[in-house]
Amino acid sequence: MPIAALSAATRDDPLAHITAPPPDETDQQRQARLIAEAEAKRISDAIDEEIQQQERLAKKGQVVKILLLGQSESGKSTTLKNFQLMHSPKAFRAERASWRAVIQLNIVRSIRIILEALAEHQAQQNAPRPGTAQGPSSPASDIKLTPDHLKLKMRLAPLLQVEEALIKKLSPAGSGEVEATQLAQAPTSSGPIGRYKDKELAVNSSFAWKGVFNRLMNSTRDSFDSEVIDWDNPEDPGRVIDACSEDMIKLWSDPTIKRLLTAMSIRLEDMGGFFLDSIERVASPRYVPTDDDILRARLKTLGVTEYRFNIKEEQRLGLGSITREWRIFDVGGQRSLRCKRIIQKQDGAAWAPFFDDVNAILFLAAISAFDQALAEDPGVNRLEDSVLLWKSICSNPLLSQTNIVLFLNKIDILKAKLDSGVRFADHIVSYGNRPNDVESTSHYLRRKFAQIHKEHSSAGRSFYCHFTTVTDPKSTQHILVDLQDTVVRKNLAQSHLVG
Numbered sequence: 001m002p003i004a005a006l007s008a009a010t011r012d013d014p015l016a017h018i019t020a021p022p023p024d025e026t027d028q029q030r031q032a033r034l035i036a037e038a039e040a041k042r043i044s045d046a047i048d049e050e051i052q053q054q055e056r057l058a059k060k061g062q063v064v065k066i067l068l069l070g071q072s073e074s075g076k077s078t079t080l081k082n083f084q085l086m087h088s089p090k091a092f093r094a095e096r097a098s099w100r101a102v103i104q105l106n107i108v109r110s111i112r113i114i115l116e117a118l119a120e121h122q123a124q125q126n127a128p129r130p131g132t133a134q135g136p137s138s139p140a141s142d143i144k145l146t147p148d149h150l151k152l153k154m155r156l157a158p159l160l161q162v163e164e165a166l167i168k169k170l171s172p173a174g175s176g177e178v179e180a181t182q183l184a185q186a187p188t189s190s191g192p193i194g195r196y197k198d199k200e201l202a203v204n205s206s207f208a209w210k211g212v213f214n215r216l217m218n219s220t221r222d223s224f225d226s227e228v229i230d231w232d233n234p235e236d237p238g239r240v241i242d243a244c245s246e247d248m249i250k251l252w253s254d255p256t257i258k259r260l261l262t263a264m265s266i267r268l269e270d271m272g273g274f275f276l277d278s279i280e281r282v283a284s285p286r287y288v289p290t291d292d293d294i295l296r297a298r299l300k301t302l303g304v305t306e307y308r309f310n311i312k313e314e315q316r317l318g319l320g321s322i323t324r325e326w327r328i329f330d331v332g333g334q335r336s337l338r339c340k341r342i343i344q345k346q347d348g349a350a351w352a353p354f355f356d357d358v359n360a361i362l363f364l365a366a367i368s369a370f371d372q373a374l375a376e377d378p379g380v381n382r383l384e385d386s387v388l389l390w391k392s393i394c395s396n397p398l399l400s401q402t403n404i405v406l407f408l409n410k411i412d413i414l415k416a417k418l419d420s421g422v423r424f425a426d427h428i429v430s431y432g433n434r435p436n437d438v439e440s441t442s443h444y445l446r447r448k449f450a451q452i453h454k455e456h457s458s459a460g461r462s463f464y465c466h467f468t469t470v471t472d473p474k475s476t477q478h479i480l481v482d483l484q485d486t487v488v489r490k491n492l493a494q495s496h497l498v499g
């Protein structure tokens, strides 16, 4: 056909030229051609739909859902940070500006606890009340504060105003996402263990607090962006913290104050967000948090947060390389929150869409907390509460098919506590006169948790348990790789893909 015979549009499209119907096509031929084309389209659409369906199914099989459970401060969010550090280190590091503010808040909280202890001691010295924790015969009663201590206390007072500024910074106006009020509450009279624990900054699930530093969060750069922190801003809380750093060091290293804190059973170094041993570095004007600092920072979770990672499995299980999406749900462990949630789950209500097809539960128990009370209920021993929670998870019929991996966490604090002379058997009477060392106590607890698992799990559920210090990224990441393997293997076995 001469080019001149084609329409302008067809001339521009060489394919149209090839597929165009013959110019001398009869009505019959045209009819047959249209039927053939319709049939070809039907087959092509069916193939497309089949491919899409396969993709959907494949995707479904490749999503792994993990639920982090355990009481408040057991280390759930810290475990999640380890996942982030492993699988999206850039995003993890891009949040450093936000964590800097949290760490500053953690420091102020530690100082506040000391200043409140000094005030309490001072009040007791001026007007001793018999029968209280600091009555005349208490271990603290012979500790005398000097005028220098009181001057130090006054010089550190501006730090308390910094607290307010930091909370404001971390709670964007009108977001409704952050419940920061708990930090400024008056101390309760629940004794040394529960006294200070309820004063914490807590964030809601959507992490709007990090939005303040959004530019940095979205950055793909691995370096710290000096645009995000206005180092020269006179309002930057870091300035007051820097100005107070020498006095903070003096306060924390003072032997009388150390003795007073011990006498009042306040072990700041065991609490989350403890940075007083690194004040010089952390309070320095251009401080940028390290990975370890972020893992040690404390920010309480409210609600549920979902994180997604793509995890590539290299040649494991002989199936070649495959990328799976992992969804990890971090649940606030404070008692009121978790009870409500679990009840809701048992009712099959609000949480069902999240958790019905969870592949594994990662349960954390802070076994160093054997001598501590719950912040939310000072009459309850933390370890006992953790064991009861473990029992309720193992025996929950809705979770009977879900694999559970147990992390007996905070081994480092357990060791430090026992080494400092705290006796395990004084709090866990059933321990009897076994050795007061980390090896014996941790294995004793492992057996307890295993026994409950055996008695309350459905038949055939395996017991997976690790001793962990999740603030140590190196050892934790080994364990998480192991966990990934276990979960994937179990998942495949349940889908009858492997034996």
Ligand SMILES: Nc1nc2c(ncn2[C@@H]2O[C@H](COP(=O)(O)OP(=O)(O)OP(=O)(O)O)[C@@H](O)[C@H]2O)c(=O)[nH]1
Pocket: 070, 071, 072, 073, 074, 075, 076, 077, 078, 079, 271, 272, 273, 274, 295, 296, 297, 298, 299, 300, 301, 302, 331, 332, 333, 334, 409, 410, 411, 412, 413, 468, 469, 470, 471, 472
């Ligand atoms: N030394 C030490 N500190 C730990 C360990 N695990 C967690 N922490 C610290 O304990 C604090 C509490 O940990 P989180 O991960 O916030 O606890 P959580 O279970 O998420 O607590 P909620 O959000 O209240 O449910 C943080 O400051 C952590 O850095 C550990 O193994 N050793």
Ligand SMILES: [Mg+2]
Pocket: 076, 077, 078, 299, 300, 301, 330, 331, 332, 333
């Ligand atoms: Mg948390």
